[in-house]
Amino acid sequence: MNEIMLLFVVIIPFIGGILIPLIPWKNRKIMCIFIEAVVLVNSVLVWLLLTNRPQESMTLLKFTGNLSVTLHVDGLASVFAGLVASLWPLATLYSFEYMKHEENEKPFFMFYTMTFGVTLGIALSANILSMYFFYELLTLVTTPLVVHTLTREAILAARTYLYYSLGGAAFAFIGMIFIIVYGRSTDFVYGGVLSVAEYPGNVNLLLLIYVLAFMGFGVKAAVCPFNSWLPKAGVAPTPVTALLHAVAVVKSGAFAIMRLTYYSFGTEFLRGTWAQYTVMTITIFTIVYGCSMAVKERHLKRRLAYSTISNLSYILFGVTIMTPLGLVGALAHMICHAVMKICSFFCAGAVMYKTGRSYVYELDGFGRKMPKTFGIFTLSAFALMGVPGLCGFISKFSLANAAVQSGNVLAYVGIAALLISAILTAIYMLTIVMRAFFPRQDFDYETIADVEDPNWMMLVPLSLFCVGMLVIGLHPQPLLTLFETIANGLF
């Protein structure tokens, strides 16, 4: 594959997106087919790229000296790009149905499709400057999606989102400058680029910068105390909350932290320092905090958003173990959580779309009326809890295994946090399942007579996610082998 394809996969969604409001569509159906075609073609191109990897990198812009915006495929990039490319077409299909009863579809789909390109840009960035560039761009193209409904709540949420993201990016910027000044190069090289030996006096400064940059990128990954934008952003339409706020945007933050930790600062430099303990403590705290808030929350989507906060910190916890196995666990949870959470969000979306109900206590008896949706929701709940046989168990096992092998006592505490979080997950997910399937004895099904399962456009993505959860849960070895190769810097 030619490296020019790298440029194409980033640009195609942009062009496709801009065309959506420009073309005068005769009917909605053709527009939908066009959008789906653009997304699908792009996904196929991404997969072709990943399977026949170009060795060269592709420079888009050159600033001065060694500063450039460059794209390149390596192991870590292919995991994230592959994940995004697999989920986007399904989420788009789902959103055609979901957006039917919302206004302003065209700008929505424009930004939705453009985000695909930007996320791929983050995944395929070859150096820290390119990543920063796409990272800022991501904030800009996703803000219109949050503000979409134009209610007061949405505008406030978008404002919070902007402030947090831009503020985080500022910290990340500081980190970037230090990498540019102290690093041998700005490219991502497994093992890090810092030449610490040349600056013996600055170790503590660099560690401090690492923590700052971690927190900066951590804003997108909703690390406590910078998490409050995520539940608020739940006012966006469900396809946005499901795909962007459970996968694309938030995992860009996690992905950036992986790059920062393993490819820029380097784990050799960080492992065993106070910086590692600081960030690990933060992630452990967030794991428990997110779940506790989810238990407290009664709005369905916001509850899932809090659950995302907790699960993102699972990934970051894996990163902060700072061993190759830790990266394996982090990548495994990145993939598994993406599938599980998008699945549960889509179920929540289906409920909101079909019935307009969005609070947990309104879901009494829905299990009988929407058996498919709630069956799938139950499966995703079990997966999130980590029942063996589903994908959540695999990623939890990988994370815990990494923590045990690292011999780090704080990481043992992290395992305990994972399990406390698992029991809290059981509480906040199963109470929903309970209500849906076992309403109180005298429940009158007549009150929800109008409730029914959604159509195939929603059910097909949901069923595919179910298959995904089962396949990864039962036969994860190829995936884990791939991650191990990546985490040893061989791929």
Next chain:
Amino acid sequence: MNDTISLLLPIILPIVMGTVLFFMKPMKSRRPVLVYTGISLVATAVLIIPACLTVEKPIVLFYLTKALPVMLKLDGLGRFFLVMVSVVWLLAGFFSFTYMKHEKNEKRYFAFYLITYGVLVGLGCSGNLVTMYAFFEMMTIASFPLVVHNQSREAIMAGLKYLFYSFFGAYMALFGLFFLCRYTNTITFTPGGTLNMELVAGHEGLILLVAGLMILGFSVKAGMFPLHAWLPTAHPVAPAPASAALSGIIVKAGVLAILRVVFYLVGPDFLRGSWVQYMLLTLSLVTVFMGSMLAYREKVLKKRLAYSTVSQLSYILFGIALLNPIGLTGAFLHMAAHAFIKCALFLCAGAIIFRTGITNVDGLTGIGKKMPLTIWCFTIVSLGLIGIPPTGGFVSKWYLATGALDSGTYVFQYLGPIILLVSALLTAGYLLPVTIKGFFPGEDFDYVSLKKCDADAWMAVPLVVLSVLSVLIGMFPGGLVDYLTQIVGTLF
């Protein structure tokens, strides 16, 4: 290949049959559901026989990851568990044929009853820790609809309590699983333990902590203090045959898991004399006493029986904690005896509720005149639970007490038998009043309006069979004891 099929069939068959039943269209009459369930139950029980007789080698079904094979293996303990499960499951199942007449949603009940059966068979056949953990989680999920069956507010709250306690325990155990994967040679169950002593050296404290957590975690299912509170809430709200199955068998799954951890992974030698052993001894004795006390002052019959389960299960855990062959034999014997006895007691309570609607012990005056057969069975198994010879409870308690005296665990070797005796006295105190008041209602009892309303055949046969079994174990324990001694012999 043949082995694989003969082991997999009894696991898969009831699960598939149950799932199919669940998704079947509602039927007008209840007869087809009963016939279907009956055939499935019997077929599974029959299929277990060749599995128990022929399969020797471990079977790896597939690998979750390189380190986590899903493995089935039937060893002595597994066979013992399977037989116990099958007897109770079949009899309680037949009992439900009549009992469920007055409950709604029969189809769902029987569907999950079948699924749980399959999962329990899988639990018994599990060959390594991760497989067992998987079935353990599935068991919680599959048995949950049985608990919340009548969907009253009380049942749903109890169901949630059951779920969250169970998951809490399971996650504590999972914590241990992560560590044992690293510090053992293999997570396949091997008599005597598989700790990798080279790796463990220097980390003994950690491994003890992990073992302690796993034991505590699995003991949630076995209703040990301090995590017992779900049991007296959840068991009584289920329909009586389900309570019987829960109290007779599901709690034993916790015991099975503890046995697997203590004797097949960590090894008794590693634990002997450690704080983990003393913790388990202390907690089990506290539970024995506390459970009996609580049962003694409880007025609702099914709740009383549930507290009694709390107490009796800790007899078994006490036997395990002694970490010597005789105590362990006693634990095994008490597992079997208690399974049959507690199942029978709950079924009796169910028959009483079904026929008369009485749930409270005080309302049972003269019940023996109305339902003589039921109360006779109740009396016989009560004597068994108290431990009066020649019933099953006597033999097991004898072994437990002898084991305690031999164990060399300082104060516990005397304290243990004393508490067992006190608890036996309390057991008599909470069970016999039913018999006494039932048969001797007193002079002012209204004999005129008395109507006989004893259990019908579907109810009576399981009761009689269980009572006879509980006596037979006590009168002819020889064969069983030989078999158990053989198992125990491999463990020390």
